Amino acid sequence: MATFDMRLQDIHTQLRAGELSAVELVEASLRRIAQTDERIGAFLTLDEERARQSAAALDARLRQPGGEQGLLLGLPVGIKDNISTEGLATTCASRFLQGFTPIYDATVVHKLAAAQAVTIGKLNMDEFAMGGSNENSAYRATRNPWDVTRVPGGSSGGSAAAVAAGQVYFALGSDTGGSIRQPASYCGVVGLKPTYGLVSRYGLVAFASSLDQIGPITKNVEDAAYVLQAIAGYDERDSTSANVDIPDYVSALSGEVKGMRIGVPKEYLGAGIDPAVKEAVMEALRVYESMGAEWEEISLPHTEYAIAAYYVLASSEASSNLARFDGVRYGVRADNPDNLIDLYRKSRSQGFGPEVKRRIMLGTYALSSGYYDAYYLKAQKVRTLIKRDFDEALSRYDVIIGPTAPTPAFRIGEQIGDPLTMYLNDICTIPVSLAGVPAISVPCGLADGLPVGLQIIGKAFDERTVLRAAHAYEQHTEYHNLRPQL
Known part of the structure; x- marks a missing residue:
């Protein structure tokens, strides 16, 4: 743990001096x-x-004169199991893909190798990234290092738990409706969801293509900036990749937020928010005030419709994307089917878990004849209104701040039988995903001994401001230095 608690720059210095090795x-x-x-x-x-x-x-290579030195040289990384890794099993934590080994690396994996990080293995998750607790893995549940009777969050629960437990220096996750930020909050680490299109999705097994985004989970904001620097950028193999200039994210970490204008949505601190979580957020705002920032209460009026719109849209896209899992080309194939349709039905019945089946059925219904306009089209219109809320607020404020999750981590088994309650845990993260803007979760306190996350939201492709605001807060508090006692 002591080695992985070191700053990245200090590790680089020791590697160059021969005081530490990648091995x-x-x-x-x-x-x-x-x-x-x-x-x-x-x-x-x-x-x-x-x-x-x-x-x-x-x-x-380091021992050679002028040896090449990458941005993430020698650092052990864990990769979420829905990101393709050549020659290393990629199962999406599903029985359907048990033993499946890709023949190519995702773009982000290729970029990490170019930055000289070392892949340690593949991390547990909710099956096909569908879930908020990591209890939907077909193989085993991941447990929260702060309290092994509680969930680590999801769907990137394995990624957050591995970083919190000091198993890897950093990890990659994917975020569709909060699946990087919510587990980062529950596990007391930093989780960054970049702007949609900033990081290539090539090689990410699709859940909801208009929402999915890969991002880093790290111990601190500085590390998040380094990892984002390594993985961001245009990729012609991803049709949704944005061809934008990539700035120097690390240089944005000035620690200075004097004069920064912060909007605080009243919808994010109302009913359903644990009082201890609300107090942690209010204390964080007082820290920002002490640094010279200003904050005001604002309204994002369409927040109440976000969860309903998200589950219609995400499930509809999942229904379409998962149609490729048919038992013919790869994955589970049922024995002795009567015909082709029977092969599809039996293979999917055997391969998919309950939550995946639930979302496929919901999405197929929403896209069916006679219901498309009433559900899918209406949800798209609501998404536009939610995006307008953020555009309007972020035209007046530098960042928007609120809690990442309404409560600390809940107990394993507590909500698995109640999907509607489970879905409500994403009330603060889903609107951000629908708008496609960047957001980061940083530790901001403890509630009953469990971590609380502060969510900082910014303008599209303005990760520099988001990282600057998060880093400045981190420099004035000690919550990011807290570690679970395993």
């Missing part, structure tokens, strides 16, 4: 996983042999 970093990661993962359940697959080989090759 030692990888071995520290593998030891920590061996010590803790039986209790946490963050990893589905380890890639120990290739990780050791990659680390040894990096060390050999």
Whole structure:
């Protein structure tokens, strides 16, 4: 844990000086996983042999005069199991893809390799990224390192738990309606959802294509800036990739927010928000005031419709995207079907879990003849109104701040039988995803000994301001330094 608590710059300095090696970093990661993962359940697959080989090759390169030094040199990383990794199983935590091994790397995995990070393995998740607790994994539930009787959040629960437990230096997750930010909040780490289109989705197994976005989960904001620097950028293989200039994110971390204007949505601090969570957010706003920032209460009036619109849209897109899982080309294939339709039905019945089936059925219904206009089209119109709310607010304020999740992590099994209650945990994150703007969750306190996350939302492609606001808060508090006692 001590090594992974070091700043990235300090690790780089020791690597260059020969006081630390990439092999030692990888071995520290593998030891920590061996010590803790039986209790946490963050990893589905380890890639120990290739990780050791990659680390040894990096060390050999470092010893050469003028040896190449990457942005994330030698750092062990965990990859969410819905991101394609060549030669390493990618199952989306589903029985349908059990044992499936891709023949190519996702763009983000290729970029991490170019930055000289070392992939340790694939991280647990809710099946096909559908869930908010990591209890929907077909293999095992991941547990929160702060309290193993509680969920780590989802769907990137394995990614957040692995970082919180000190198993890897950082991790990649994917965020469709809050699946990076909510588990980051529950596990007391930093989770960044970039602007839609900033980071390539090529190689990400699609859930809802107009919402999915890959992003980093790290111990602190500075590390998030470094990882974003490595993975952001245009990709011609992704039709939704934005061809925009990539600024220097790390240089934005000035610690200065004097004169910054902050909007605080009253809808994010109303009914359903745990009083301890609300108090942690209010205390964070007082910290910003002490730094010279100004905040005002604002309204995002269409927030109340966000969850309904999201589950219609996301489920509809999931229904379309998951149609490719038919038992013919890859994945589960039912034995002795009577005909082609029977093959589809039996393969999907055997391969998909309950939550995936629920969302496919909801989405198929919303897209069906006679219901498309009433549900899907109306949800798209609501999405436009929600985006307008953010555009209007962010034309007047530099950032919007509120809680990441309405409560701290809940107990395993507490909500799994009540999907509507489970869906309400994303009330603060879903509107941001519908608007496509960037947001980060940073630790801002404890409630009953469990972490609370502060969500900072910014203008599209203005990650620099979001990171600056988050880093300044982090420099004036100690919550990001708190670690679970495993």
